[in-house]
Amino acid sequence: MANLIPVAKTVGANKIVPTISIPYPLGDPSTTKEQQWKLRYHRVGVALDALTIDVKEQTIFPVKI
């Protein structure tokens, strides 16, 4: 899970899920705690699902929130 997708690709991460920033990858402090939780829950869920998916090359998994 990374914010700098090009860097993640360069260093060879095979399954990449985007995060929202460098200092707070999984929860923007300017939003409510509830919104932060929802975003984090969603993106970590995408990452967990990614672990079950068979990929042949570096793949960026889309997120909705």
Next chain:
Amino acid sequence: MKKAILYLNQFFGQIGGEDKADFAPVINEGQIGPAMELNKNLENAEVTHTIICGDNFMGSNEEEALKTILEFLENKEFDIFFAGPAFQAGRYGNACGVICKAVKEKFNVPVVSSMHVENPGVEMFKKDVYIFKGGSSAAKMRKDVKVMAQFGDKLLSGKKLLPADEEGYFPRGIRHQVWLESEKPASERVVEMLIKKLNGEKFETELPIPKSDRVAVAPPINDLSKANIALVNTGGIVPVDNPDRIQSASATRWGKYDISKMEILQAGQFKTIHAGFDPAAADADPNVILPLDVMRAYEKEGKIAKVHEYFYSTVGTGTTQAEAARMGQEISEHLREANVDGVIMVST
């Protein structure tokens, strides 16, 4: 005059060939074989002792060989340690690397060797030892010994060292901040590089990126609901007292921390020590980097079987690929031992 000690295998130590490869380590006063050549070339040091050990002895009894040789050295005064040159001899290269690394760790003196690029010892020990780019066979003995001696002299005299490529040893993956003789600022240099690039001319980067070696895609997890998932991060999340003293930049250390009895990562108990970004958000809520809270939710729902008892942490700013790869390997050994099935890795 400073003092140097040289390590040789049984062949160059004039004990014998392959039939003597089981030869147990000995230390001799004075110079044997290549030690004479090394002594002749060294200006700032005298080679006082020659250590000889059979390649197979070092290969199959490494612990005993190291113990014996380190004991030999215990009461000796020396300022620098040399091994080889090992040319393209794989076992010899390994032996030179093993002994140099151990001597450096125990006695904190510079260690210098020389190997051919194809010697597996290069890949194994170039991070720990100054390994010069040597010839493939003993025909290059004089030249390789001279190079080692010249660099040894330079180290001992405290002269300014140049980058690995200019000195002629295999890059160790260490970055230094230096003032350039030209005093030309980075802004001018980078614009010059950019103009060259735009014109399709050759230019030399100041930040060579080591060729990346790819990791194969891990096979997918069949049943997530039976899986043990670990959390790893490079965002520097640690207990507030940073017990492993992980560096805030250019990290060489990592830590593992027990979360088996926690539902979330509490502010005040955990924080980030990463020097590359504003820590305010992560200090106020460490879960924004290490998402334990939602992992517990997925655990309760049964989407995953469990969250691994420990999370793993280091800092990913200024950290060289060589260090990162080593730490990654060390962490993955722990994960494998703990039967972890998958990892969520958050980088910042």
